[in-house]
Amino acid sequence: MLLNNLDHRELRVITAHGGAYGDDVMSAVTFPQEFRQLQAQYPIVFHRSDSGRFQPLALLGLRLGENLFLDGTRWDAPYVPLAIQRQPFLIGEQPDGPMVHVDLDSPRISSSDGELLFREHGGTTDFLDHISQVLRTLHDGLAASEAFVERLLRYDLLEPFTFEASLNNGLECRLVGLYAVHEERLRALDDDALLALHRHGDLEPLYMAVASIAQFRHLLERMNRRHAG
8 A cells, every 4th residue: 555644644563573574584585786785694596487587585594484584573683684674665656656655464564563654743754764765775776686687697697506404403404496696607707798797886796696605504503503402
């Protein structure tokens, strides 16, 4: 529903984290401009849809329905991906352009707890101003992501990626169907290709994505702690 200060003046949004609020997911969509913030905690991979479209993802867990960064109602990392931060809001197209919408069926919606969106005597709260900025950044970043992926495919920089590991309790963990940046092909690009990627601002996010693969080890450590014994 389109957000407005008449119908939603008393609306509040719960900002705690947890499975009850829809946070128990194993990945979050992302975009190249966010890779720098993500790479210190989350592996950055690419998922290919049935239509053949590639979407960058920040991995939050190693199996469906499990977010290894949830600790009660707390998010156990310095940075929360924007696709998580924006809940329960989204950008919707209107005749006047993109506008903030709200999912009134979200468990985050409340009339008594959480952050107000509008001030008593008019105007938006700091919370809603922050959310609006998150939505704008996410909207613009996802729009630019498609061209970024096209350039990666042009230079054959994505390779199928499989992650396999054994937990300390003996359970096997296996992720298939993902893609990662091919580091060797990236390093082997000729000067013309590197210059083209540089001009589009692609080199930094590419190397951030490469570096982020090291975070699989930390995800596995988190999973071992959660399932110890």
